[in-house]
Amino acid sequence: MAGRPRDDRARNAILRRAADIASKDGLEGLSIGRLAADLGVSKSGLFGHFGSKEELQLATVRAAAGVYLDEVVQPALALPPGLGRVWRLCDSWLSYSQRRVFPGGCFFFTVTAEFDARPGRVRDAVAAAALEWSRLVTRTVEEARRLGELTEDTGADQLAFELIAFLETANAVSLLHDDPVAYQRARTAIRNRLHAAATGSAALPGLDSALQSGHQ
Incomplete structure (x- = not known):
């Protein structure tokens, strides 16, 4: 039992490097040999942690989800439900991608493109993570609508789809063209879309405040 915390720390370090x-x-770029060389440990030691490449891939997806939760989701959930939380969820995502928490931008953007047409356990894990994220954005939008901060006819599924599209486009453009302006364009697009859906002037100052704090 005394060695367990050290084993956990070692495993976490391995998985964080794997996610990077x-x-x-991509997840196919992972191998026991590559990780062992990067981390300066034995292949047999790494194999003992995971047993197969697929198990390594699955563990890496779970580890990346934990980072995503800390970087993107928890900051938004710290705010009360409403338009401010919708904004924070989007802004936290953009910050996570822009700061290169993972060096390749959004981990899940990369692996979704890699596995979206490849059946199997890894694809299922990636798809489940993407679905959970989409449902969270949708639920957050729906909460704002029910609170009267978005117009009654706002379709939560549709608005969530649009917001996620803005986020993913910023990530892709910034990576492909080395263009940091893409993040500002995404923030502007999200701000405009939320302003258009907000109910009356009473809700807008709260959104403007959230936007201001997001740029500081």
């Missing part, structure tokens, strides 16, 4: 690699080279 996968964010750039």
Whole structure:
């Protein structure tokens, strides 16, 4: 039992390095040999942690989801439901991508493109993570609508789809063209879309405040 915390720390370090690699080279870019060389440990030691490449891939997806939760989701959930939380969810995502928490931008953007047409356990894990994220954005939008901060006819599914599209486009453009302005364009697009859906002037100052704090 005394060695367990050290084993956990070692495993976490391995998975964090694996997630960094996968964010750039995909989950197929992972191998026990590559990780062992990067981390300066034995292949047999790494194999003992995971047993197979697929298990390594699945563990890496879970580890990346934990980082995503800390970087994107928890900051938004710290705010009360409403338009401010919708904004924070989007802004936290943009910050996570822009700061290169993972060196290849959004980990899940990369691995979704890699596995979207490849059946199997890894695809299922990636798809489940993407669905959970989409449902969270949708639920957050729906909460704002029910609170009267978005117009009654706002379709939560549709608005969530649009917001996620803005986020993913910023990530893709910034990576492909080395263009940091893409993040500002996404923030502007999201602000305009939320302003258009907000109910009356009473809700807008709160959104403007959230937007201001997001740029500081």
